[in-house]
Amino acid sequence: MTKQTCKTCEKEFEIRDADLVFYEQVKTTPPLYCPDCRMARRLVFRNERTFYKRPCDLCQKDMITVYSPESPFTVYCHDCWWNDSWNPKSFTMDYDLTKPFFEQYRELQVKVPRLGLMVLNNVRSDYTNGSAENKDCYLVFAADFNEECLYGRLLQRDKGCVDCAFLHESELCYECLDSRNCFKCMFCEQCQSSSDLLFCYNMRDSNNCIFCTNGRHLSNAILNVKYTKEEFEKKKAEILSSYESIEKAKKEFEELKTKTIRKFACQTKCNNITGDYLHNCHQGVMLYDTYDAKNCSYMTDTENPTDSQDCNNYYYKSEFCYNVMGSMQMSQVKNCAFGFYSNETEYCENCYNLTSAFGCTAIRKGEYMILNKQYSKEEYYKLRDKIEEQLRSDGTYGQFFPASLAPFGYNETLAHDFFPLTKEEAVKRGFTWQEKTTGTYGKETIKKGEIPNTIENMDDKILNEILVCEDCDKNYRIIKAELDFYKRMHLPLPHKDFECRHKERISKRNPRKLWHRQCMCEKENHGHEKNCQNEFETAYSLNRPEKVYCETCYQKEIY
Numbered sequence: 001m002t003k004q005t006c007k008t009c010e011k012e013f014e015i016r017d018a019d020l021v022f023y024e025q026v027k028t029t030p031p032l033y034c035p036d037c038r039m040a041r042r043l044v045f046r047n048e049r050t051f052y053k054r055p056c057d058l059c060q061k062d063m064i065t066v067y068s069p070e071s072p073f074t075v076y077c078h079d080c081w082w083n084d085s086w087n088p089k090s091f092t093m094d095y096d097l098t099k100p101f102f103e104q105y106r107e108l109q110v111k112v113p114r115l116g117l118m119v120l121n122n123v124r125s126d127y128t129n130g131s132a133e134n135k136d137c138y139l140v141f142a143a144d145f146n147e148e149c150l151y152g153r154l155l156q157r158d159k160g161c162v163d164c165a166f167l168h169e170s171e172l173c174y175e176c177l178d179s180r181n182c183f184k185c186m187f188c189e190q191c192q193s194s195s196d197l198l199f200c201y202n203m204r205d206s207n208n209c210i211f212c213t214n215g216r217h218l219s220n221a222i223l224n225v226k227y228t229k230e231e232f233e234k235k236k237a238e239i240l241s242s243y244e245s246i247e248k249a250k251k252e253f254e255e256l257k258t259k260t261i262r263k264f265a266c267q268t269k270c271n272n273i274t275g276d277y278l279h280n281c282h283q284g285v286m287l288y289d290t291y292d293a294k295n296c297s298y299m300t301d302t303e304n305p306t307d308s309q310d311c312n313n314y315y316y317k318s319e320f321c322y323n324v325m326g327s328m329q330m331s332q333v334k335n336c337a338f339g340f341y342s343n344e345t346e347y348c349e350n351c352y353n354l355t356s357a358f359g360c361t362a363i364r365k366g367e368y369m370i371l372n373k374q375y376s377k378e379e380y381y382k383l384r385d386k387i388e389e390q391l392r393s394d395g396t397y398g399q400f401f402p403a404s405l406a407p408f409g410y411n412e413t414l415a416h417d418f419f420p421l422t423k424e425e426a427v428k429r430g431f432t433w434q435e436k437t438t439g440t441y442g443k444e445t446i447k448k449g450e451i452p453n454t455i456e457n458m459d460d461k462i463l464n465e466i467l468v469c470e471d472c473d474k475n476y477r478i479i480k481a482e483l484d485f486y487k488r489m490h491l492p493l494p495h496k497d498f499e500c501r502h503k504e505r506i507s508k509r510n511p512r513k514l515w516h517r518q519c520m521c522e523k524e525n526h527g528h529e530k531n532c533q534n535e536f537e538t539a540y541s542l543n544r545p546e547k548v549y550c551e552t553c554y555q556k557e558i559y
């Protein structure tokens, strides 16, 4: 293990021996930045939720896009970008060995049209991004194969869910987080294979529960105690009777959660791994929100990756990749943003079916390309090696695109969600900042505090009203599908706009950060003397109020 000082934040970080083996394997140089700063550099290429309206630079029709009207790029709508009427290969540049690589790449980046939104095969779902195969969805992000879902992030194969995040294969859920296989659950976290849960935490195979935690096979229960069906229904109706009673229940649930025993990490079927929100992961460190991973480290939001490091939003069996933001089925790819079905590419953006390429953007099929120009195999490798040599001599080879090449302002991207910075700090680190905010203020037709507290007698007139967020004063509206959902589920209208609701939801999750701690269990019937001596890496910091247990002690307390 070696220690290194991060060139961005100046904090010390570790490079493990296993990392060095990996860098050797993928033929790159060790990083100059700590894992967090590496991640931030990738995330600033991902503006997921900051939408703008601007005309498409080809057809001139108004479109929803993640590029602000002031952005220096040429931006095309989905239909135009994928149309054969223009050719990304017509934007070739000859490589000039006397000029820095990134300067030349920037020139290409500004010239070649960019895709307004990262979407694929969606139906009637215009206001989504980072999404594919959705039907009738609205404001869902990093979401695939959903139907009739509104307002969410990381939704996979859900139906009719509203205001949820990190939700899989569920139906008719509201305000649920980190859950799977749930039906008609509301205000729940970390629940699985359950139905009709209300304000529950970490339940499995349960139904009709309120304020229950760490339960298995429970039904008609309140605070983990069994009640009759009638008593349960009465309590449920009481909570859902008005906006105030729901707000009160939210507070009670937060208090209940702090008293609930926590497993050191949300991990199932994992071994030799550190991180949180993991399933079936083997061998690696600092993984978050990852499923079915083998020998991967420093990754988040990924599914079935192998032998890779430092990747985000990385899907469909990608392997041997390093420093990648957004990928489907890639192999031996380094320092790329948004690559699909590609091999052996470096410093490329938004390319598809590309093999052996360096510094390309918007290519839909090709091989042996540099700055969008085609070469013979021999010429390609000769020039590519010279560029690598050039980058190695100025010390930038192997690091992700520099901050100055990020296509968005820091505060428009996921980097700001996970590693918030002030404008001054962001600018000091070389990022840009988006000054103009989206949305409107002060246009509300219903004043603060005047939103009806129940859904009773609410008619479609509300769809013409402009509401105001009680937190940030931004205006927002209710859409028809949303109103229908609230009516069906007997829920009052929200008093906050989507962005504030989203942030509140996400803030309930553990941070993507680890602390070394000891198990807090003092139970006498566990077979350990006084305190359990087991240690672990956990996303629960030392000053958190929850009791954090090791796997063994935790399993003994689940019932």
Ligand SMILES: [Zn+2]
Binding pocket: 006, 007, 008, 009, 010, 011, 033, 034, 035, 036, 037, 038
């Ligand atoms: Zn750092």
Ligand SMILES: [Zn+2]
Binding pocket: 056, 057, 058, 059, 060, 061, 076, 077, 078, 079, 080, 081
């Ligand atoms: Zn267009």
Ligand SMILES: [Zn+2]
Binding pocket: 469, 470, 471, 472, 473, 474, 496, 497, 499, 500, 501
């Ligand atoms: Zn707000």
Ligand SMILES: [Zn+2]
Binding pocket: 519, 520, 521, 532, 533, 534, 549, 550, 551, 552, 553, 554
């Ligand atoms: Zn323990």
Ligand SMILES: [Zn+2]
Binding pocket: 521, 522, 523, 526, 528, 532, 552, 553
């Ligand atoms: Zn114990």
